[in-house]
Amino acid sequence: MISIKDLSKVFQTKDQEVRAVDDLSLTIDKGEIFGVIGYSGAGKSTFIRLLNRLEDPTGGNISVDDQDLTAMNKNQLRIARQEIGMIFQHFNLLWSRTVFDNIAFPLEIAGVSKQERKNRVNELIDLVGLSGRGNSYPSQLSGGQKQRVGIARALANNPKVLLCDEATSALDPETTDSILDLLVDINEKLGLTIVLITHEMHVIRKICHQVAVMEDGRIVEQGDVLDVFLHPKQKVTKRFVDQVMxxxxxxxxxxxxxxxxxxxxxxxxxxxxxxxxxxxxxxxxxxxxxxxxxxxxxxxxxxxxxxxxxxxxxxxxxxxxxxxxxxxxxxxxxxxxxxxx
Incomplete structure (x- = not known):
């Protein structure tokens, strides 16, 4: 489903080059919930932004469903991105728009008719558990409700992949669990491939099938979540496992x-x-x-x-x-x- 080969991203600062992602290769299967975990500065946020080319890679290739994103021009990329939804740590909602209009926004950009938009948005509002809140504004919602809006908006164009950039880091533990349960439900109902990055092993433990551990821009350990819990090999992985166990x-x-x-x-x-x-x-x-x-x-x-x-x-x-x-x-x-x- 997602194939990443020799991916790298180098930022040029005033004094030096910073290699945020360093020769990274990874395969993510269709329908999988794949977690990428790392401490601050590991390169995980840059990595997930490379997956939909919010950042352009310095080198390497990214293929999603056999489409090479790194070879696309701007018009091709705009179309391809409709199949890649993304949710963010701080929600990124439009504060002057209602819940309904926030979710409808990507459908407007895609040129979907008004009636189709209405049907799709109402369907998504029900899916994420926000029935009756369509006319509310973000300022009237809790943090968990805001993230549910973000999830619904990311699903508007029926994407094949959902990227989650520290999607629960701004939430309290109980709300975090409810959002993680929602992501599992979406994965099972829609067969959606989910890639999430986090610094919390609880998130990996609760919903992921596979996990990759990042450090200094590289994948230092990868495998089935249960295997990694049982036999962590790297020092950084053992630290993460100790968060939970x-x-x-x-x-x-x-x-x-x-x-x-x-x-x-x-x-x-x-x-x-x-x-x-x-x-x-x-x-x-x-x-x-x-x-x-x-x-x-x-x-x-x-x-x-x-x-x-x-x-x-x-x-x-x-x-x-x-x-x-x-x-x-x-x-x-x-x-x-x-x-x-």
């Missing part, structure tokens, strides 16, 4: 436990899918002569299933602990022995 006091807590007890072994257990719902710890306590102390644990949900992690302390004879670990591994739960701290 981590505990900033965890290492300090483990240090205190080791200092206090200085016995047994501390294990990190990874649970995936149905294993998160099984009473593994009680099974181990019944089957083996080990004392089990639960130190830290958390379960979260991704689009591909549940993922849990738990730190436990096993106290007992070494051979009995080893047998217990072998039993846990036989259940497909991953076991990582924490080094002494």
């Amino acid at each position: 981590g505990d900033p006091e965890k290492e300090h807590s483990l240090q205190l436990i080791n200092d206090k007890y200085q016995t047994g072994e501390i294990l990190r257990l990874h649970f995936v899918g149905e294993r998160t719902n099984q009473a593994l710890i009680s099974d181990v306590s019944r089957k083996f002569e080990v004392d089990v102390n639960i130190l830290h644990g958390k379960i979260t949900q991704t689009q591909k299933g549940a993922y849990g992690t738990m730190f436990v302390q096993f106290v007992g004879e070494k051979n009995e602990i080893d047998r217990a670990v072998q039993y846990i591994e036989s259940t497909s739960v991953e076991v990582e022995v924490s080094p002494s701290v």
Whole structure:
């Protein structure tokens, strides 16, 4: 659906060149919710603006549905952009227009007839959950409602791709979740390909199928969201995973436990899918002569299933602990022995 090859963007400042996007290649499948995550300055905002050529690339190619956007002239690009919707962090609404007229605006530009515009706008107002608010102005709406208008406007021309530029960053957590639920609903109902950028791993965890991690203009890690949660390879990725699964006091807590007890072994257990719902710890306590102390644990949900992690302390004879670990591994739960701290 979207093919990106050797994409780069260099900005020339007074003193130096800034390589915001550096030789980036990526493939995004049709109907996928694809997340790009990175900290400030990673290049992700530039990247998403390159996808519809709000920024012109310095080098490389971008193809959407087998159309090479980088080879298009202005007229061709204007037509192609009708198939690429975009929503923004700060909504970018026209404050002098009503909800209805904001959503209708791209249809006016496209030359759609008045009756068709009316039908389409009313359909979109219902789709995004704004029934009865068509005559309201942006100043009369909450942040979540404004973003729903932005989403409806982006969908006006029946695009094949929806780009989301930090679409929930200006919203509170509860409103963020409602907007993310709406995006999932739109993806499923319309088969829309969604590309979103964010610095929040909660957003990736909740709705994305695939994720790419950006740092210094490059993709440093990429994969299925559940796989990335389970096996983050890069330091920056581990920091993002810890946003959702981590505990900033965890290492300090483990240090205190080791200092206090200085016995047994501390294990990190990874649970995936149905294993998160099984009473593994009680099974181990019944089957083996080990004392089990639960130190830290958390379960979260991704689009591909549940993922849990738990730190436990096993106290007992070494051979009995080893047998217990072998039993846990036989259940497909991953076991990582924490080094002494």
